Amino acid sequence: MPDKPRINQRQAIARTRLFQVEALDITFANGTRVNYERLVTSGHGAVIVVPLRDPRTALLIREYAAGTERYELALPKGRMEAGETPEQAANREMMEEIGHAARRLTCLTDVSLAPGYMSHRTHMVLAEDLYPQRATGDEPEPIEVVPWPLDRLLELALRDDCTEARSIAALYMARDYLQQRNPA
């Protein structure tokens, strides 16, 4: 691996309520100089949760997505609040979006969306041993909860209404993790 590129200059070039764009002037180890733009994430990070109703079934939600302008089937997720651990944020998002909390929470890893031009990272949390517990979030309308069997992930990922790479990755990783933890 070459030496890490040197960042000569970074400059904020646009900012809205949610987004901040930064321009980077970078010199690579071989002398090549490049200008990049990247989205800088504000806030305290994000979580995505794989809530298991039972060892073979995850709970998905169907929610309107303003980015793609349609209803999407995906895992519960959201921004972390100040002072929250990923596990606490996962439990809060589950209570708000699927009306359950979990007695067992495992942080598997954290993933990036587009490392080439976004700093964004999402903690991936596996939630087991669920119990009913509802909290009120900022959802604009009631959310439909959709159970999905872990042995039918390819079918899910090929559906037109299930497109989010983070959800697909998290479900596959959870299945793999469970199989390695409890070999048949």
Add this chain to the structure above:
Amino acid sequence: MPDKPRINQRQAIARTRLFQVEALDITFANGTRVNYERLVTSGHGAVIVVPLRDPRTALLIREYAAGTERYELALPKGRMEAGETPEQAANREMMEEIGHAARRLTCLTDVSLAPGYMSHRTHMVLAEDLYPQRATGDEPEPIEVVPWPLDRLLELALRDDCTEARSIAALYMARDYLQQRNPA
């Protein structure tokens, strides 16, 4: 599923060379009115490729990522050019990034990054029957190619330097797809 929300107004509120932010004023079927911001993708879409050196081994690349400011291990990918099909774009990106083209290209699906606030979609292409063929891209430095066995995906996804959700999702989907196409 409720009726689709009504978009009352959309307004471009920031634009840089790469990014465009749009404000949306939306009314849900139950009357709730919300203001959202979303990133609008310009250009012709993007592709991510799972290049198979053999039926059990994918080829990854290690490349500097300006978003996370470090070297990341991930699948070849890039923006599509005007007039390209996903398969053509996949072949071009492979020639530029791993020095191979493929005789067999299969578009599996397309994925989103963050459907809640990005319109971005990426076509996911499986590439088989590779042969050496190099093209020059806009890479600032030579790219390291890293073969990875498909039966060790969880180990890969748990590594600190492999974080991209799209790559993890694409590798798992490719493995699942191959297993269903050619059952053991």
